[in-house]
Amino acid sequence: xxxxxxxxxxxxxxxxxxxxxxxxxxxxxxxxxxxxxxxxxxxxxxxxxxxxxxxxxxxxxxxxxxxxxxxxxxxxxxxxxxxxxxxxxxxxxxxxxxxxxxxxxxxxxxxxxxxxxxxxxxxxxxxxxxxxxxxxxxxxxxxxxxxxxxxxxxxxxxxxxxxxxxxxxxxxxxxxxxxxxxxxxxxxxxxxxxxxxxxxxxxxxxxxxxxxxxxxxxxxxxxxxxxxxxxxxxxxxxxxxxxxxxxxxxxxxxxxxxxxxxxxxxxxxxxxxxxxxxxxxxxxxxxxxxxxxxxxxxxxxxxx
Amino acid sequence: xxxxxxxxxxxxxxxxxxxxxxxxxxxxxxxxxxxxxxxxxxxxxxxxxxxxxxxxxxxxxxxxxxxxxxxxxxxxxxxxxxxxxxxxxxxxxxxxxxxxxxxxxxxxxxxxxxxxxxxxxxxxxxxxxxxxxxxxxxxxxxxxxxxxxxxxxxxxxxxxxxxxxxxxxxxxxxxxxxxxxxxxxxxxxxxxxxxxxxxxxxxxxxxxxxxxxxxxxxxxxxxxxxxxxxxxxxxxxxxxxxxxxxxxxxxxxxxxxxxxxxxxxxxxxxxxxxxxxxxxxxxxxxxxxxxxxxxxxxxxxxxxxxxxxxxxxxxxxxxxxxxxxxxxxxxxxxxxxxxxxxxxxxxxxxxxxxxxxxxxxxxxxxxxxxxxxxxxxxxxxxxxxxxxxxxxxxxxxxxxxxxxxxxxxxxxxxxxx
Numbered sequence: 001x002x003x004x005x006x007x008x009x010x011x012x013x014x015x016x017x018x019x020x021x022x023x024x025x026x027x028x029x030x031x032x033x034x035x036x037x038x039x040x041x042x043x044x045x046x047x048x049x050x051x052x053x054x055x056x057x058x059x060x061x062x063x064x065x066x067x068x069x070x071x072x073x074x075x076x077x078x079x080x081x082x083x084x085x086x087x088x089x090x091x092x093x094x095x096x097x098x099x100x101x102x103x104x105x106x107x108x109x110x111x112x113x114x115x116x117x118x119x120x121x122x123x124x125x126x127x128x129x130x131x132x133x134x135x136x137x138x139x140x141x142x143x144x145x146x147x148x149x150x151x152x153x154x155x156x157x158x159x160x161x162x163x164x165x166x167x168x169x170x171x172x173x174x175x176x177x178x179x180x181x182x183x184x185x186x187x188x189x190x191x192x193x194x195x196x197x198x199x200x201x202x203x204x205x206x207x208x209x210x211x212x213x214x215x216x217x218x219x220x221x222x223x224x225x226x227x228x229x230x231x232x233x234x235x236x237x238x239x240x241x242x243x244x245x246x247x248x249x250x251x252x253x254x255x256x257x258x259x260x261x262x263x264x265x266x267x268x269x270x271x272x273x274x275x276x277x278x279x280x281x282x283x284x285x286x287x288x289x290x291x292x293x294x295x296x297x298x299x300x301x302x303x304x
Numbered sequence: 305x306x307x308x309x310x311x312x313x314x315x316x317x318x319x320x321x322x323x324x325x326x327x328x329x330x331x332x333x334x335x336x337x338x339x340x341x342x343x344x345x346x347x348x349x350x351x352x353x354x355x356x357x358x359x360x361x362x363x364x365x366x367x368x369x370x371x372x373x374x375x376x377x378x379x380x381x382x383x384x385x386x387x388x389x390x391x392x393x394x395x396x397x398x399x400x401x402x403x404x405x406x407x408x409x410x411x412x413x414x415x416x417x418x419x420x421x422x423x424x425x426x427x428x429x430x431x432x433x434x435x436x437x438x439x440x441x442x443x444x445x446x447x448x449x450x451x452x453x454x455x456x457x458x459x460x461x462x463x464x465x466x467x468x469x470x471x472x473x474x475x476x477x478x479x480x481x482x483x484x485x486x487x488x489x490x491x492x493x494x495x496x497x498x499x500x501x502x503x504x505x506x507x508x509x510x511x512x513x514x515x516x517x518x519x520x521x522x523x524x525x526x527x528x529x530x531x532x533x534x535x536x537x538x539x540x541x542x543x544x545x546x547x548x549x550x551x552x553x554x555x556x557x558x559x560x561x562x563x564x565x566x567x568x569x570x571x572x573x574x575x576x577x578x579x580x581x582x583x584x585x586x587x588x589x590x591x592x593x594x595x596x597x598x599x600x601x602x603x604x605x606x607x608x609x610x611x612x613x614x615x616x617x618x619x620x621x622x623x624x625x626x627x628x629x630x631x632x633x634x635x636x637x638x639x640x641x642x643x644x645x646x647x648x649x650x651x652x653x654x655x656x657x658x659x660x661x662x663x664x665x666x667x668x669x670x671x672x673x674x675x676x677x678x679x680x681x682x683x684x685x686x687x688x689x690x691x692x693x694x695x696x697x698x699x700x701x702x703x704x705x706x707x708x709x710x711x712x713x714x715x716x717x718x719x720x721x
Contacts, residue, residue, distance in 0.1 A: 069419075070419060092720060093720045
């Protein structure tokens, strides 16, 4: 209440501590201040995250004692790459994984477009809220719970078997690669719907009205106005569906017998052949970098 | 500015995805070890705990207060699942060694855990023991230090997978065969050979259950020993090029019949219970669990006439272990009638001494007869898991065999294409 007013005189009267001097020194150097502030998070990213990733990938170029399984650091060798290039099975697995990733992406896009369009353009606000919740709710359940549910649905005497029985048909069992496509499409669908929904919502009404005024029928408007505008959002969604499928190894193992890139890396990482696992993991990293570069050109990053 | 904001939003979205989608995934890998024992990190508790009594282990010194083990899931129960099966708590009370365990997912994983140097010992199968001994990761032991060693069945002593040049590198835990398990409703007559999963597999396309591991190549070799004796296979784990090629060819024919491969025993149990598979290779544990299921699944396990693969596990002391006395006390404890009977009944494998068999009667009447613990003729054509070696694990310099690496590569090729 009765504190004396702070005047230049009263500030000068205080002893200038070292802390205050450092403070005013920093105050005059905004760039340095920013760098000091960012040092901790950027350092963490560089050392803890990228650094450990780098060391992991370095294993790809190290030799391994084949009997005891011990990796020999700095004993340079390209044996892991030779194995991958000479044994055709590694190409077969890579092509299989990428094919399923593409199929999952296309399936999710085909499902997401009508759902997202309905949510953004047709549904009442109340309905829209309910649908957004419905799309998000599966993300609250653990991944493994969902995959095991599908396992139970697909296995013998499961829901699929029971539903097909009246038609004299049998379910697919648990060895079909199509199961992986089905389950992964289910798992990643929300990641496609959300960006596409946002993309549809972002289109101004005036654009559609202008199109109608110029004589375009609704189908033409959809094809020539709506789709080009929502395409970047579709690519943004595909980043998730594609990359998540490319990296998954648990679903293929649980609902089908197919080996994906991730399964080979997993099988080799527990001391069987770490250099091979490291070398093979360069492949999905390369594919994703290329994919992200293309996605960036297509304007997907503005739609996230 | 614009691009910066975009990258920021990508980062945020990635974080959300990481948080939402894969929360539980990495910790529960598909080939993960069967659940059962809680896993705890190794620790270095001060060694001021109560002292060990000399009576527990002959000439073993006092315990150091802590014991860090690498185990197969189920090898160190403290009554958490079934109070009747607890052989850890009495050990801790008697020796003052607090037991911490880490489950290995497979033998390769176990070898790498021991290499980390954080553990005192491991329950290693034969495909890990040889690598551990030759890599210098385990200590030689003097069996006369263990008061319970004298009781162990003679057939389990000084076996090649844990004894090199007469030097012992561990004590036995228990042994078991990989069995042929069949659905008794599909097979009204008990099969006597592995034919049902090999040449005869075309009768059960898509209904065959096969262990998903490179070590399964040896099962093909066991079958070839009977069907193609001119290949001259004597040890299914040491195969030359010609023998190996024949085994892979047999496995490829099997793969054409679309078998269902299992990597965790719980997955296999689910497949048999659902009726997806009717015949395949298994451990005794799954037969027990399926027969004891509610309602019981109509399955039976047999050891076919050709013989079979199996395991004989060894408790080994890690090189330069922090708590060697606790580990030795544990090794002696695991050969005691009480602990050995409980552990082998729990897992469904054969006990290692007549005294353990007697004790097992109270837990599971007829256990040792059912597991053929004392019946050496039964074990004659059971080939314990062992490591494929370039020198064929013999003294003949002229012979070379396919290595562990070759086996893993071949299995990847078979399963991947």
